[in-house]
Amino acid sequence: MAASVPLLQFPTHSRTHLSSKFRPTSSPKFNGKFSIRCCSNGREPESVVEGVKKVEKLLEAKRRAELSARIASGEFTVEQPGFPSLLKNGLSKLGVPKEFLEFFSRRVGDYPRIQEAKGSISAIRDEPFFIPLYELFLTYGGIFRLTFGPKSFLIVSDPSIAKHILKDNSKAYSKGILAEILDFVMGKGLIPADGEIWRVRRRAIVPALHQKYVAAMIGLFGKATDRLCKKLDVAASDGEDVEMESLFSRLTLDIIGKAVFNYDFDSLTVDTGIVEAVYTVLREAEDRSVSPIPVWEIPIWKDISPKLKKVNAALKLINDTLDDLIAMCKRMVDEEELQFHEEYMNEKDPSILHFLLASGDEVSSKQLRDDLMTMLIAGHETSAAVLTWTFYLLSKEPSVMAKLQDEVDAVLGDRCPTIEDLKKLRYTTRVINESLRLYPQPPVLIRRSIEEDVVGGYPIKRGEDIFISVWNLHRSPNHWEEADKFNPERWPIDGPNPNETNQNYSYLPFGGGPRKCVGDMFATFENVLAVAMLVRRFDFQIALGAPPVKMTTGATIHTTEGLNMTATRRTRPPVVPKLEMATLEVKSSVNSSDVNSVSSQRAEAEASTVRS
Numbered sequence: 001m002a003a004s005v006p007l008l009q010f011p012t013h014s015r016t017h018l019s020s021k022f023r024p025t026s027s028p029k030f031n032g033k034f035s036i037r038c039c040s041n042g043r044e045p046e047s048v049v050e051g052v053k054k055v056e057k058l059l060e061a062k063r064r065a066e067l068s069a070r071i072a073s074g075e076f077t078v079e080q081p082g083f084p085s086l087l088k089n090g091l092s093k094l095g096v097p098k099e100f101l102e103f104f105s106r107r108v109g110d111y112p113r114i115q116e117a118k119g120s121i122s123a124i125r126d127e128p129f130f131i132p133l134y135e136l137f138l139t140y141g142g143i144f145r146l147t148f149g150p151k152s153f154l155i156v157s158d159p160s161i162a163k164h165i166l167k168d169n170s171k172a173y174s175k176g177i178l179a180e181i182l183d184f185v186m187g188k189g190l191i192p193a194d195g196e197i198w199r200v201r202r203r204a205i206v207p208a209l210h211q212k213y214v215a216a217m218i219g220l221f222g223k224a225t226d227r228l229c230k231k232l233d234v235a236a237s238d239g240e241d242v243e244m245e246s247l248f249s250r251l252t253l254d255i256i257g258k259a260v261f262n263y264d265f266d267s268l269t270v271d272t273g274i275v276e277a278v279y280t281v282l283r284e285a286e287d288r289s290v291s292p293i294p295v296w297e298i299p300i301w302k303d304i305s306p307k308l309k310k311v312n313a314a315l316k317l318i319n320d321t322l323d324d325l326i327a328m329c330k331r332m333v334d335e336e337e338l339q340f341h342e343e344y345m346n347e348k349d350p351s352i353l354h355f356l357l358a359s360g361d362e363v364s365s366k367q368l369r370d371d372l373m374t375m376l377i378a379g380h381e382t383s384a385a386v387l388t389w390t391f392y393l394l395s396k397e398p399s400v401m402a403k404l405q406d407e408v409d410a411v412l413g414d415r416c417p418t419i420e421d422l423k424k425l426r427y428t429t430r431v432i433n434e435s436l437r438l439y440p441q442p443p444v445l446i447r448r449s450i451e452e453d454v455v456g457g458y459p460i461k462r463g464e465d466i467f468i469s470v471w472n473l474h475r476s477p478n479h480w481e482e483a484d485k486f487n488p489e490r491w492p493i494d495g496p497n498p499n500e501t502n503q504n505y506s507y508l509p510f511g512g513g514p515r516k517c518v519g520d521m522f523a524t525f526e527n528v529l530a531v532a533m534l535v536r537r538f539d540f541q542i543a544l545g546a547p548p549v550k551m552t553t554g555a556t557i558h559t560t561e562g563l564n565m566t567a568t569r570r571t572r573p574p575v576v577p578k579l580e581m582a583t584l585e586v587k588s589s590v591n592s593s594d595v596n597s598v599s600s601q602r603a604e605a606e607a608s609t610v611r612s
């Protein structure tokens, strides 16, 4: 029986089914005619944006104050550390030597105990689950236990503890609940797999995402984003607003399908059965992560539930399609005059699947399907969410948008972006870095201890379920100035690409340690390119009369009702690239080293994979 996940069971905001979001919002309410059209450059007047920001800040402060008051009033009861601990802490503050304190602890039998917060689900029902975790973190600190009835979780928001679990002692932890929830769709794919299966598959898959492959993907990103631009062009001509979250979901599905197994979903253009099947399965995975009872495991229900029948049919369609693609690719590889080497890539089909088959990867077709499916999901929802929240953040900060557009105009001109261009788009990259800080995807990393360990000085048993809150780490007032502010300037433009190592685990957009994301470089280029191509052609504002953009959560952070925007074709001043290009040219090596630093990060993670 899969463990239920009480913490993830908070009823989320009712979510519009994705498919209903897959069309431009053409209702009169969202008609472009009523959107704020602004000054000559098409950007929203700053006073309006500032006013909206002030109101949002006030609402946020009110919401926080209410939740803090609930915590203080005892809806969450805290178990304080025992008297000996309090005495020990007091003595420590008075400067009593550590050796004496340890001797004292042993004599009185006092072991440090993790602070405990007892939760009442009703107190926090209307929030995405990581929001109350943030309030609790501010009250109880970098590690605390959250107990719901018989179930308890350790919530980690301290960078050094996160580093210990993800990197230094990663062998002592598995994917726990996550593996149970995802089993139906990913089986033993790379994300849920543990132990020897994970080690073997990681060694097979990582080489497939070599630098030449990622560089070859740039053209694919460009083509797919161009299709999206064309769609926006039509909407702009028709004066229709667009729901960007669903469009980004389609963009990244089209990209990842081609990149992983050379399949063109073409979901930006058509709604085929396979696209619907992918969304049925994705939605089911998210529903399972927020469901109070694992109904999908009840024997009879499993066979009669229309919803589960639909999910099973969708899974069958996807699996059959994958089997066909694998068979087709095998035939291609058989007919090829193969000269396999480290940076091998088939020009006609540069997909990861082709690399794996050409490498002679000895793997069962079930395992191969699990891995492909895992990468499809891992690389699709995450990037779509990053783009959605980046555009949301940009709509709130016209000055950032202006600076971004200036950089893009200067670097790209009217060209389709090349890899060299992407390396020069340093401010655009910082915008993505900052968006990933404020909206990490996923907001929480899940682990389970598989042996006893000591974390942050506290002994823990085997079988502890642990949530590392990346959301808390990324917004911790201990580490960030004005933590809630969208400020790409906080990352020095000439500095290295921020990552978990150079930020000491206060920032982990792609995780860390041996299980770090294998698609970090791929995703960074994909997002930078999409943002650059879109803001070059269009100005974006939140559509007038659109519902407020609120968060809800599944595996990644979604909006509750979509991101309804007005895309307006830009009327740009002529591009005068010369001066700007000269400066950027000089500094471009910094950005190349950013890319290299991503690869060397990966090399470090791989080395520890081999060691572990």
Ligand code: HEM
Residues within 6 Å of the ligand: 190, 191, 202, 374, 375, 378, 379, 380, 382, 383, 386, 441, 442, 445, 446, 508, 509, 510, 511, 512, 514, 515, 516, 517, 518, 519, 520, 522, 523, 524, 527
């Ligand atoms: C912006 C986009 C992306 C973000 C934010 C992201 C984030 C992450 C994070 C945080 C993890 C670590 C999970 C953990 O430790 O529990 C991860 C793992 C993973 N990601 Fe990504 N990812 C992105 C794109 C991609 C892409 C494009 C691919 C595939 C091409 C991919 C494939 C994977 C895989 C296979 C793993 C599991 C690695 C392992 O356990 O060994 N991701 N990702």
